[in-house]
Amino acid sequence: MTTLTSPLRYDPASTADVTPVLSVRDLRISFPSEAGPVEAVRGVSFDLLPDRTLGIVGESGSGKSATAMGVMGLLPPTAGLGGEVWLGGQNLIGLDDRALSRVRGASIGMVFQDPLSALTPIFSVGRLLSDALRVHQDLSRKAAWEQAVELLDLVGIPDPRGRASAFPHEFSGGMRQRVVIALAIANRPRVLVADEPTTALDVTVQAQILDVLRLAQRETGAGLVLITHDLGVVAGHADDVAVMYAGRFVEKTDVHALFRRPTMPYTARLLAAVPTVDGGVRRPLVPIGGEPPALADLPGGCPFASRCAVALDACGSDEPELRQVAGHGDVACLRADEIAAGTLDPTGGLASVGREAGTSRATGGDVVLRVEDLVKTFPVTRGAFIKRRVGTLHAVNGVSFELRGGETLGLVGESGSGKTTTLMEILRLQRPEGGRIEIAGQEVGAAGKGAGAGAGAAVNTSVTSSGSGGRARTLRHDVQIVMQDPMGALDPRLTVHQLLAEPLRAVGRDRDVIRSRVQELLTLVGLDPSVSDRFPTALSGGQRQRVGIARALATDPKLLALDEPLSALDVSVQAGVINLLGRLKRELGLAYLMVAHDLAVVRYICDRIAVMYLGHIVETGNTETLFSDPKHPYTKALLSAIPVPDPERERARERIVLEGEQPRATNLPPGCVFVDRCPLYRLADEDVRERCRTERPAPRAVPGQPGHAYACHAA
Numbered sequence: 001m002t003t004l005t006s007p008l009r010y011d012p013a014s015t016a017d018v019t020p021v022l023s024v025r026d027l028r029i030s031f032p033s034e035a036g037p038v039e040a041v042r043g044v045s046f047d048l049l050p051d052r053t054l055g056i057v058g059e060s061g062s063g064k065s066a067t068a069m070g071v072m073g074l075l076p077p078t079a080g081l082g083g084e085v086w087l088g089g090q091n092l093i094g095l096d097d098r099a100l101s102r103v104r105g106a107s108i109g110m111v112f113q114d115p116l117s118a119l120t121p122i123f124s125v126g127r128l129l130s131d132a133l134r135v136h137q138d139l140s141r142k143a144a145w146e147q148a149v150e151l152l153d154l155v156g157i158p159d160p161r162g163r164a165s166a167f168p169h170e171f172s173g174g175m176r177q178r179v180v181i182a183l184a185i186a187n188r189p190r191v192l193v194a195d196e197p198t199t200a201l202d203v204t205v206q207a208q209i210l211d212v213l214r215l216a217q218r219e220t221g222a223g224l225v226l227i228t229h230d231l232g233v234v235a236g237h238a239d240d241v242a243v244m245y246a247g248r249f250v251e252k253t254d255v256h257a258l259f260r261r262p263t264m265p266y267t268a269r270l271l272a273a274v275p276t277v278d279g280g281v282r283r284p285l286v287p288i289g290g291e292p293p294a295l296a297d298l299p300g301g302c303p304f305a306s307r308c309a310v311a312l313d314a315c316g317s318d319e320p321e322l323r324q325v326a327g328h329g330d331v332a333c334l335r336a337d338e339i340a341a342g343t344l345d346p347t348g349g350l351a352s353v354g355r356e357a358g359t360s361r362a363t364g365g366d367v368v369l370r371v372e373d374l375v376k377t378f379p380v381t382r383g384a385f386i387k388r389r390v391g392t393l394h395a396v397n398g399v400s401f402e403l404r405g406g407e408t409l410g411l412v413g414e415s416g417s418g419k420t421t422t423l424m425e426i427l428r429l430q431r432p433e434g435g436r437i438e439i440a441g442q443e444v445g446a447a448g449k450g451a452g453a454g455a456g457a458a459v460n461t462s463v464t465s466s467g468s469g470g471r472a473r474t475l476r477h478d479v480q481i482v483m484q485d486p487m488g489a490l491d492p493r494l495t496v497h498q499l500l501a502e503p504l505r506a507v508g509r510d511r512d513v514i515r516s517r518v519q520e521l522l523t524l525v526g527l528d529p530s531v532s533d534r535f536p537t538a539l540s541g542g543q544r545q546r547v548g549i550a551r552a553l554a555t556d557p558k559l560l561a562l563d564e565p566l567s568a569l570d571v572s573v574q575a576g577v578i579n580l581l582g583r584l585k586r587e588l589g590l591a592y593l594m595v596a597h598d599l600a601v602v603r604y605i606c607d608r609i610a611v612m613y614l615g616h617i618v619e620t621g622n623t624e625t626l627f628s629d630p631k632h633p634y635t636k637a638l639l640s641a642i643p644v645p646d647p648e649r650e651r652a653r654e655r656i657v658l659e660g661e662q663p664r665a666t667n668l669p670p671g672c673v674f675v676d677r678c679p680l681y682r683l684a685d686e687d688v689r690e691r692c693r694t695e696r697p698a699p700r701a702v703p704g705q706p707g708h709a710y711a712c713h714a715a
Contacts, residue, residue, distance in 0.1 A: 018049050018050065020047035020048055020049055020223075021048055021049065021050050021087070021088075021190040021191050021222070021223045022047070022048040022071070022085070022086070022087055022108075022190075022191045022223060022225075023046075023047050023048075023084075023085075023086040023087075024044060024045055024046050024047075024067075024071065024083070024084070024085050024086075025045050025083055025084040025085075025086070026043050026044075026045055026082070026083040026084065027041055027043070027044040027045070027067065027070055027071075027082070027083035027084075027085065028041060028042060028043060028044075028080070028081070028082040028083050029041035029063075029066050029067070029069075029070045029075065029079060029080065029081055029082075030079065030080040031076075031078065031079050031080075032078055033296055035294070035296040035297065036296045036297065037080070037296065038295045038296045039247055039295050039296075039298065040063050040066040040247055040295060041063045041066050041067050041070060041247050041248070042063075042246070042247040042248045043083075043248055044063070044067055044083075044244075044247075044248060044249055045249075046242060046249070046252065048191060048223035048224075048225060049223055050190070050221050050222065050223050051217065051218075051221055051222075051223070052223055052224070052239040052240065053217070053223075053224040053225075053226050053237055053238045053239050053240070054223070054224070054225050054226065054238065054239070054240045054241070054242060055226045055227075055228065055233075055234040055237070055238030055240070055241045055242070055255070056068075056225065056226070056227045056228075056241075056242050056244060057227075057228065057229065057231065057234055057241065057242075057243055057244070057270070058229075058243055058244035058245055059229075059245070059270075059292055059570045059571075059572060060229075060541070060570050061292055061295070062244040062245050062246065062247065062292070063244050063246075063247040063248070064195075064227045064244055065195055065196075065227060066247075067227075067244070068110070068193050068195045068225065068227055070085070071085050071092070071108075071193060071225070072104060072108065072110055072193060073092055073095065073097075073100040073103075073104065074110075081093060087103065087107055087108060087190070087191065088107055088190065090103075102136075105132055105135065105136055105183075105186070105187055105189070106136040106187045106189060107189050107190055107191065108189050108190070108191040108192075108193065109183070109184030109185055109186075109187070109189040109191070109192050109193070109222075110184055110192070110193045110194075110195070111177070111180050111181055111184050111192065111193070111194040111195065111197045111213070112180060112195060112197075113195050113196040113197065113199055115168075115173065115176035115177045115179065115180045116168060116169075116173075116176055118180050118183075119168040119176060119179060119180065119183075120168075121167065121168055121169060122167075123167070124164065124165050124166060124167055125148075125152070125163070125164060125166060125167070125168060125171070125179045126145060126148045126149065126152075126164030126165055128179070128183065129144075129147075129148035129151055129152070129164075129179075129182060129183060129186060130144035130145050130147070130148045131144075132183055132186045132187070133147055133148065133186050133187065136187045137187065145164070147186075148164055148182075148186075149161050149164050151182040151185070151186055152164055152178075152179070152182060154182065154215070154216075154219065155178040155179070155181050155182045155212050155215075155216070156178055156208070156212060156659070157175060157178055157179070157182075172661050173201060173205070173415070174201055174202075174205035174208060174209060174661060175661065177197060177198075177201065177205075177209050178209070178212055181197075181209070181212055181213060181216055184216070185216045185219065185220050185222075188219075188220045188222075189220065189222055190220075190221075190222055190223065191222055191223050191224075191225070192213075192216065192217065192220070192222045192223070192224045192225070193224075193225045193227075194213060194224060194225065194226050194227065195227045196227055196228055196229070197209060197213065197226075197228075198210065198228070198230070198233065199228075199229075202414040202415055202597055203597060203598075203599055203638060203641045203642055204414055204637060204638060204641050204657075204658050205414070205661070206233075206641065206643075207641040207655060207657055208657060208658075208659075210233065210236070210237055211657060213226075213237075214237065226238060229570060229571060230643060231270065231271065231274055231571065231643075231645040232274075232600070232642070232643025232644055232645045232650065233643050234255065234645075235255065235259060235643065235644065235645050235646055235647045235650045235651075236643055236644070236647070236650040236651060238255045239254065239255060240252070240253070240254050240255065241253065241254070241255050241258045243258075243264060243266065243267045243270070245266050245292070245303060245304055246292060246293055246295065246298065246303035246304070247295055248322075248332070249322055249330070249332070250264045250266055250267070250304070250322070250331070250332045250333070251263060251264035251266075251267045251329065251330070251331050251332070251333075252322065252329055252330040252331075253328055253329025253330065253331075254329065255647050256647050256648070257328050257329055258329070259271070259645065259646060259647050261328070261339075261340065261342070262346065263325055263328050263329075263331045263333065263336050263339045263340045263346070264331050264332065264333050264336070264339075264346070265304065265308045265309065265310055265311075265333065265335075265339070265346040265347070265348075266288075266304050266307075266308070267346075268339075268346035268347050269286065269288045269307075269309075269346075269347055269572065270288070270571060270572060271645065272285070272286040272347050272575075273285050273286055273287055273288060273571050273572045273574070273575035274571055274575075274600075274645050275574075275575075275578065275600050275601050275603070275604035275605075276600070276604075276644075276645060284579055284582075285575035285576075285578055285579055285604075286347060286575065287572055287573065287575035287576035287579065288307055288572040288575075289307055290306055290307040291540055293306075299316075300316065300317060300318075300319070301315055301316040301317050301318060301319055302315045302316070302319055302320055302332075302333075302334075303319070309346075309347055309348025309349075310335055310339075310344060310345075310346060310348050312334060312335065314334060315334055319332075320332045320333055320334050323336070325337060325340050326340070327340065328340045365404050365405035365406050365407075365589060366404060366405055367402050367403070367404055367438075367441075368403055368404060368405050368439070368440055368478075368558045368559050368591040369402065369403040369426065369437075369438070369439055369479075369559055369591065369593065370402050370403075370436075370437070370438040371399060371400055371401050371402075371422075371426070371435070371436070371437055371438075372400050372435050372436040372437075372438075373398050373399070373400055373434065373435035373436065374396050374398070374399040374400070374422065374425060374432055374434065374435040374436075374437065375396060375397060375398065375432065375433050375434025375435050376395045376396040376418075376421055376422075376425050376432065376433050376434075377392050377393060377394050377395060377433065378392070378393040378395055379391075379392060379393075380392060380393055380666055391666045391667070392666065393664065393665050393666050394614075394615050394665045394666075394668055395418050395421040395615055395665060396418045396421050396422050396425065396615045397418075397614075397615040397616055397665075397668070398435070398616065399418070399422055399435075399612075399615070399616070399617055400435075400617070401610055401617070401620065403559070403591050403593055404591060405558065405589050405590070405591050406585060406586070406589045406590070406591065407591055407592075407607045407608065408585065408591070408592040408593075408594055408605055408606045408607050408608070409591075409592070409593055409594070409606065409607070409608050409609070409610060410594045410595075410596060410602040410605070410606035410608070410609045410610070410623075411423070411593070411594070411595050411610050411612055412596065412597070412599060412602055412609060412610070412611055412612070412638065413611055413612035413613055413638070414613070414661075414662050415597075415662075416614075416662050416664070416665070417612040417613050417614060417615070417662065418612050418614070418615040418616075418665075419595045419612055420563065420595055421615075422612075423481075423561050423563060423593065423595050425437070426439075426444075426479070426561065426593070427479065427481060427561060429444055429475050429476065429479070430444065430445075431444060431445030432444070432445075439475055439478055439479055439558075439559065440475075440478045440558050440559075442474075442475065444475065476555075477507065477555045477556065477557060478557055478558045478559060479557055479558070479559045479560075479561065480552035480553070480555070480557040480559070480560055480561070481552060481560070481561040481562075481563060482545075482548050482549055482552050482560060482561070482562050482563065482565045483548060483563055483565075484563050484564035484565065484567055484568060485568055486536075486541065486544035486545040486547070486548045486568065487536060487537075487541075487544055489548050490536040490544060490547060490548060490551075491536075492535060492536050492537055493535075494535070494536075495532065495533055495534060495535055496522075496527075496531050496532045496533070496534055496535075496536075496539075496547055497518055497532040497533065499536075499547060499551055500517075500518045500521055500522075500532075500547070500550055500551055500554060501514045501518055502551075503551060503554045503555055504517055504518075504554055504555070507555055517554065518532060519532075521550040521551075521553060521554060522550060524550065524553065524584070525546040525547075525549050525550045525553075525580060525584075526546060526576075526580060527543065527546055527547070527550070531543065531547075540573070541568060541569050541570070541573055542569060542573035542576055542577060545565065545566075545568075545569060545573075545577055546577070546580065548565075549565075549577075549580065549581070549584070553584070553588075557590070558590070558591060559590070559591045559592075559593065560590055560591070560592050560593070561592075561593050561594075561595075562581075562592055562593065562594040562595065562596075563595050564595060564596055564597070565577070565581075565594075565596075566578065566596070566598065566601055567596070567597070567598065574601070578601065578604060578605060581605065582605070592605070592606075594606060599638060599639065599642045600642055600643075602623075603623055603627055606623050607622065607623060608620065608621065608622055608623060608707065609621065609622075609623050609626050611626075611632065611634065611635045611638065613634050613662070613673055613674055614662065614663070614665050614668065614673040614674075615665055615668075615673075616673055616711070617699075617711070618632045618634055618635070618673075618674065618710065618711050618712070619631060619632040619634075619635045619708075619709070619710040619711070620699075620707070620708070620709055620710075621702070621705065621707055621708030621709065622705075622707055622708065625705050625707075625708050626708065627639060629702075629705070629708075631702060631708075631710040631712065631715045632674075632710040632711070632712050632715055633656075633674070633678050633679055633680045633712065633714075633715065634658075634674050634677075634678075635710070636656055637656040637657075637658045637679075640653070640654070640655045640656045641655055641656075641657070656679065658677050659677070662677075663676065669693070670693070670694055670695075670696070671691070671692050671693045671694045671695050671696060671697075672692045672693075672695075672696065672697055672711075672712070672713065673696075674712075675692045675693060678692070678714070680712070680714035680715060681714060683714075684713075684714045688713055688714050691713045692713050692714060695713070697711040697712055697713050698711060699711045
């Protein structure tokens with residue numbers, strides 16, 4: 001069933017007389033390293049009130065997760081821990097593991113980032129829940145099992161009694177996260193800690209999980225510590241926000257004050273780096289220059305001073321304490337009063353410059369990629385030793401689109417919709433199972449047997465072969481890929497110079513040309529030539545992704561396939577890579593085919609969007625047209641689930657939440673593939689419903705909107 005959530009309103013009622021459910025005082029955490037002790041958390045203090053959510057945000061390495069682990073008592077034995085963590089009149093610091101085990105799960109529950117790792121794979125989810133209940137309550141096995149079923153029903157698991165006997169690997173990622181939430185609230189704890197609970201989830205599943213968390217908090221009356229890097233999630237779900245940098249809080253206030261006027265320059269720069277597009281105007285994002293300081297040897301003064309646009313000389317001598325700023329909250333900045341009064345721009349004017357310099361939409365050149373009626377299936381087999389085929393998974397079913405030079409096409413949809421399979425079928429450079437693929441005017445099937453070196457070969461352009469190898473090699477030059485995980489895509493045994501030289505050697509360039517081209521590539525992607533002698537492990541995440549982009553550009557391709565190129569990056573680093581991709585597209589006339597789940601980034605980068613569901617394209621159109629006037633109900637649900645980094649707008653809008661999850665593509669219905677989850681189907685007349693059940697909808701053009709088409713009987 002599809003539901004419309006009511007707007008979430010913030011109640012500014014005073015909480016001065018409310019007793020905190022959790023009080024943290026001067027929490028300090030250190031880890032040993034070869035370079036000396038790493039001060040991961042340096043004097044963090046906060047109070048968590050019942051029924052309220054404290055959002056903790058910051059870049060990777062700022063100390064967010066270490067704070068959560070310290071509160072939960074889950075740090076490794078080598079970690080140094082100091083300060084006080086008061087829960088129910090008891091200080092958790094200094095308790096042994098046996099004493100902490102009596103507290104964890106009963107008075108404080110945790111929702112982990114990776115649900116599969118958090119669930120014991122050899123026990124059913126019902127057994128996991130009933131055991132968690134019996135550890136802290138005097139219950140019989142039968143009573144605990146019944147409560148486990150009730151918990152699964154509470155968090156929205158369909159057929160909870162039947163699914164209680166299933167094992168974690170039999171659940172999807174979103175369903176596993178629901179089970180983890182059920183575990184966290186099983187004993188009605190007073191405190192919930194959620195560490196990046198939606199990071200690896202689709203935007204629709206993320207919306208469902210956040211609703212479940214809100215429901216869990218309402219059922220238990222618990223205070224929630226929400227750790228996330230998504231500022232849109234914070235805007236929609238947090239009451240108070242603490243911004244962390246270099247192991248300590250640098251700004252702490254209520255969510256409305258923080259987004260209305262960020263007073264710490266670091267907070268302002270984080271918000272300026274978030275992709276937001278209103279009315280089709282794309283402003284260049286403002287990345288935070290430099291890197292966070294090493295916590296093993298912090299410099300004197302403010303740790304952010306070297307990256308701050310409004311730093312004073314005094315900022316380099318003494319580290320400012322967190323202090324109350326009138327009308328705002330607590331801020332650790334010498335210039336906080338000027339910023340709060342509105343007489344100083346904390347970004348140093350960079351944000352306003354960015355807003356003035358909008359970038360125009362691409363008009364498109366010659367067709368670089370043409371896909372017609374692409375089909376890809378996989379056999380479904382059964383049997384441990386003798387495999388027999390018992391079905392067919394229809395991963396891609398009749399997909400067609402064109403992509404022109406200087407244009408970006410985004411493939412969006414939930415996991416399992418066929419986006420990545422479509423991408424990999426193009427990169428294989430083999431005749432497809434069904435349909436036709438044409439790259440730079442050449443049909444892929446004409447490249448012959450030598451072309452099929454696999455998708456991974458597209459990265460290195462390393463095609464060896466005889467006969468038709470020349471045409472295959474040309475196609476390898478024309479299409480390259482930028483992978484999701486820059487660390488996994490780069491050989492850790494090779495230096496940056498060797499990584500960039502490898503594809504050039506594969507196409508027969510001589511030593512002098514390679515040396516010159518490597519320097520040119522580093523300059524092109526904004527890296528200093530000095531990094532050429534470094535190994536990937538010595539680079540930051542943003543630098544590694546830039547090396548991956550440079551490697552893909554080595555052979556002057558016409559088409560870049562971008563497979564979730566930004567999902568592993570912090571928002572500040574992401575902004576720099578987004579700006580880089582935009583500049584390279586303009587300067588080199590590249591075509592981008594992008595697969596991504598972050599629809600805010602997709603809206604910022606892409607000129608056109610194709611929405612996929614169960615291997616079918618259900619809607620396609622220009623980005624702004626599709627965002628402003630979506631026609632297909634699935635597209636509407638996707639777009640309504642995008643978190644908006646603005647508390648007022650995020651809490652005032654209604655969202656379409658799709659219940660259930662996308663079914664497997666092993667037994668597609670004869671009619672519309674979206675019929676089981678479609679809100680319009682339930683409201684339609686019987687004749688329309690009959691068509692939805694029995695007739696596959698053909699794409700229909702939207703009058704007056706060139707290039708905009710959707711496949712739906714009921715819309």
